[in-house]
Amino acid sequence: MSAGETKPPILKSISQFKNSSFIGWNLVISDTHNGFKYGVARIVSQYDSYPYLVVFNSSNLIDGDDKNGTYEVAFELPAGNFICRTQSFYLDTLELYDNGPVKITTDPLNSIRGNQNAILEIRNTCGGSAEYLAPKLKSITFNSSVEVGGFERPIEFKFVTTDGESGIMDIHTPMIYLSASNGDQFQIKSVLDFKDGTDNHYIARDQMPYGFGLDYIFVAIYGIVDKQNNYKSYLYDDLIGMGVSSQISRTFNKTIPVIERISPILISGGPLTISGKSLSFTGSTFVVRIDYQDGKGYQQTVASYTSSVSIRIPKVNRFTSNFIKVQIENDRVKSNEFIVYPIIPYGYTFTPTPTPTPTSTPPASLCPGTPVCNGRGECKENFGCQCRAPWYGPSCSSEIVIIPTPSPQPEPTTGTNITNGGDTISTMISILEVREIDDLENTVQKYMINQWNFTDLSATSLNPTYVYTSLLNQTTTTIETTISFFPNQTNITFGDQVLTMQQSSIKFAIRLSDYTFQLKTNSLQIIMESTIKGSSSDSCSSSQFGSQNYTKNNIQWIKMNIDKSSLYGRFIDYGIIDDTQTPIINRIIEEDTETKDTTQFRSIKVGITIPNYSKSVYLDPDFSNLIDVNTDDLDLTCKSKKKLSNGAIAGIVVGAVVFLALVIAATMYLHKRSKTRKEVKRIEQKLEKFK
Known part of the structure; x- marks a missing residue:
């Protein structure tokens, strides 16, 4: 790494501005090697130490370019949140980031404080007198x-x-x-x-x-x-x-064992130390069990040391999945389930244990098709079908749809419209929210992101690229989403894998800065939603997912169809977390407010679940629009297009006899459907933007 790559952006000069609506500072920033990317300004007031955080990037550039430019950091007194009071506002701290690989945390204002401290203060004068009655x-x-x-x-x-x-x-x-x-x-x-x-x-x-x-x-x-x-x-x-x-x-019930943390462990296995409360007592009977996610459930293991606060497991088997679960039972009282993510050395590969044959037909395997991958590709463990051109999709039964470059939106959402046989198919992918969840998957904090700073980097990138940055509400955590469109087939590297981005595919690169968790056992979850909608009421719709263990708790791809048109999304089972390749869990989210699938509409929400981390997260899902040549869908929802046969007509006559018995059930159903229609209407309104 060269010296230029590690050199941070330089704050060359600073000046103030103020008008009736805004106060702020103009910053002249130089980064001749990597180019300036974005910054975060922290502003406090004379009477209020609570910081106002302002993110600025190329959309705030008023002169020059990313190598040497002037950026406007404007602070608007929040409407409805502030009644004017004469006071001073201060530019308290400043973080500057460039396009280089190294994060520099030194505050560039340190060189200004003292000699030019007055430039950091803006006095805002208001008419009238202050009000001093406390709430x-x-x-x-x-x-x-x-x-x-x-x-x-x-x-x-x-x-x-x-x-x-x-x-x-x-x-x-x-x-x-x-x-x-x-x-x-x-x-x-x-x-x-x-x-x-x-x-x-x-x-x-x-x-x-x-x-x-x-x-x-x-x-x-x-x-x-x-x-x-x-x-x-x-x-x-x-x-x-x-x-x-x-x-x-x-x-205070002291009889329930509680696992609080578990020592780090390599993916190749080894010793494990469990720490917590009320784990074991003299004279009590206790059992330690591990679920290796191999379809066998919890298996008892042997402990070499036990106490009320610590248990030592001398040997944990090699991981065959990207996580395991640990649980303790003390005098027949079970502890919480604790998920353990292994450390993966760079370049390490592993082969999961063969998945047992399920007793019932699964919604989709990792490599669907008859034969596997429909004979047009090879089934790769922990990946899925690796298809031969021109075939693509989870079962190599589809071909890529060439779409025009999607237009940028004010938020990290991308949508397309495809015309197929006179019908219009609309697809949409978006980031809905970020959640902090506990070890029982309960939501302890939810962040709805309503304001994004948008930057179009298409002119300086090989592919059309849109960057969105924001802050999680009332935190200092930055979320950055980069949406890239690939007009041509391209190979990219993520971690230790080379991924092929097919022509007309769309990639979401999601980055998070450091986050303060309420508990060390909590995780973060980014909720993404994918939808597909057809214009014809005579359509058939379907959806599938692929996972190693036939469950919705650790998927690697999703696919939704309207007739032969489909939206296909791949979710990699690891992220770059604290600069280390680390397993993550991609989970289908099913909630009470879930929209109802119809013959012309499908929606899937995926929660990308990130383990507790210290400084940074980097994730990389991607999506493609496909046309199916043949299909292996298992949950088709259709509206019949055929004329009724005589037998069918007779069946209707017989069915009329029981019609009155169904009226009561239908009334209850319509009440539930009215709630569902409201949610469907919300998504339809967003899809209309892309028509």
Whole structure:
């Protein structure tokens, strides 16, 4: 690596600007070797230390280019979140990133502070006088008791704040503060649930720390802020004054084993150390089991050392999947299931154990077709069908559809329209949200991303390339999504694999910066949605997925059809996490709000599940539009196009006799369908943008 590749962007000069709507700074940034990519500015105010984070990139370039250019960092006083108050705003920190391989974390403002400190401050003057009445806590409810043992220790608070003068400032979310007589302390951040006039309704949920406190836990609430930056907190005695019982009784069940962490292990296997609470006691009977994801379920293993907080397993077998599960049973009481992701040395390859023949027909195998791959390709373990040109798709039964370059959208969404036999087929791929989930796959935090910074890099790239950057709400975590369109077949390298991007395929490259997890056992999940919709009501639709173990919990591809047209997506089973090739899980997400599949509509949501990490994540799914030459679909939904035979007519006459018996069931069904139609309408509106 050359010296130029490691040299960070340079802040050459800085100047201020201010008008009636915006304040900000113009930054002259130089990066002659790699070119400047994007930056993050952290702005604080005189009365409010909560940072406003502003992401800027080539869309904010007002002069020059990425080698030497002037960028506008504009800060708009949030509409509806701020009533003008005379105060100073400060450019607190600055992060600059280029297109090179190394992340430089040095704050470029360090060279300006002191000699030119005044340039970092902008004074905003308002007319009128300030308002100094503090906001109020209107009501609060919470658990009267809480369990602090076992692996499920939930606690929930619901409360309402109000301010009849300037209103509550939404960007500040109050904090629940718990304390105990033994000195234990715990904080829970709340989430704004909804607004009702001048009232803000909040929810705060979390898992209590194991063994927290003694007999009682005491409650306080901090950080209620209005739009004039007036703060209010409610201590233990303040809540009592409101008539609220401000203490929670505590129970502690020590008989439930809890796995908290497991030592790192290579994919080739080896010793393993399990750490936790109440794992084993003298005189108790305990069992350690491992599920190698080989279809055999949990298998008992031998421990060489046991205690209440640690268990040593001398030998774990070589991994045949990209993760294993570990569970302990102590006196017939089971612990939580703990997922273990192995360390994969660079260049290491492994062959999974052959998948057992399922007892029922699966929705799709990893290599479908009769014969396998329809005789047009080779079935590769842990990959699927590697097809011979011009064949493509999960069973080598399709051919690539050549589509025009998709137009850029304001968010990381891409869609296409294909005309086939007079029918219009619309496809769409989008990133919906990011979730933090616990080890039981419960959502503990959800990030809906509503604002993206868009950059079109097509002019400087070999292929049409669109880059979208944003910040996860109320965090400093950057998410960057690069959508690339390949007009020609291209080979790319991801980790230690060379991937062939077929002509007219679309690749999503997703990067995340460091993220602060609530618990070390939690994971992140990026939710992607793929949809296909036909214009003809006389269509047939279907969907398939491919995985090693015939389940939806670890898929490697999806495929959705409207008649012969299909959308095919590949999901690689590893990511580059903390600069290391690491297994991930691609899981089909099925929820109560799921849209209903019809003869002309299909939708699949995939949760790309990332293990706990420290500094960075890089993921790389891709998608293609195909035309099927022959099909092996297993779940066709069709509307019959044939005339009725005499036998069919007779069947209808007989069926009419039982019609009245179906009316009641139909009424119940229509109520459910009305809810489904609303969700389908939402996706149809997004698909209309691509027509």
